[in-house]
Amino acid sequence: MLNLPKTTEFNKRIPKKKFYEQLEVTPEVKRVFVDQIKNIIWRNKIAPSTANIAVGEKVNEIEVFEVQLTSGDLEEKILKLIEQGIPYHIVFVLHNENRIQVWTAFKEAKNKEGSAYKVAAYYHTDWIPEDSFSLELKGINMDQVYENLVREIAGDSLLSNEEESLKESVDRTKEINSLKQKIEKLQAKMRKEKQFNKKVKLNDELKRLRVELLKLENEKNENGVC
Structure with a gap:
């Protein structure tokens, strides 16, 4: 998926109930997990050990989660819920029939150790054919790779210039x-x-x-x- 290096492939299915049973969620949110989400699959693990990329100061790993939907869109609050308790940066691929929508968040560390993060903003592509989008791992370390992925997914919705940091x-x-x-x-x-x-x-x-x-x-x- 997304034409990422084969060395990053993980392809592990994560039970939906792992998210809504271990967190405090309303019956409405639980119903979204049950009714709107078919499967959550951990597709890729982008890390120094899997992609031959130097370690970063802020980013340790980037996970790629495919979220297979029964229909329609998925609310941002559900993605935030999935992110809770996962101390890594995540790229979500929402999959519905033959279309995908790629999401990611600009996340900032909550502590100096970088063991917890908060979402500052989400960015996503339009719905596009599943084979028409790929991600390129650009950068000499994980920090740069993450920043470039955010900019690539955000596209024109994120204004930027050469002198600005991602933040x-x-x-x-x-x-x-x-x-x-x-x-x-x-x-x-x-x-x-x-x-x-x-x-x-x-x-x-x-x-x-x-x-x-x-x-x-x-x-x-x-x-x-x-």
């Missing part, structure tokens, strides 16, 4: 998306507002947000896109 790209993209949401809400509020004075104030705030957004977006254009 800086993630933070700036989140800030841009937040500003766009605020602008949309403010525009809707202006359309409904009847009082002229209030409309003027809303318009001033809208101009300020647009200037801030333009500044953030120009950081990408001025420094060049990766």
Whole structure:
């Protein structure tokens, strides 16, 4: 799967109940595991021992989990649940009939030892034919390989330039998306507002947000896109 090196293949089926029985989940979430997920298969283990890649300071291993679905999409909260208790970085391949959607998270360490992580943001591809997407392991160590995988899976949804770290790209993209949401809400509020004075104030705030957004977006254009 994903044309990864054969040395990384693991192909071990993980019982679904291992996730929902060992964690506190609502009946609704348990029903998702039972009804929407056919199988969870640990397809690949990307590590210095399996891929001839140097160790990283932050990333030890990257696991590839195939999640075979009965139909439709899978909510992000289910992926977060699967990640709980797994002290590694994960690439999820959602599989439905002949289509796949590839997900991964930008994760940050919760402690200095790097034994626990928190998800800062998820990124994913569109639904695509199962044989039309492959991942390339680029980088001299696990940290670089992980960063390149996140950027590859995220595509245009993650803004970046040559001078930014992955964390800086993630933070700036989140800030841009937040500003766009605020602008949309403010525009809707202006359309409904009847009082002229209030409309003027809303318009001033809208101009300020647009200037801030333009500044953030120009950081990408001025420094060049990766």
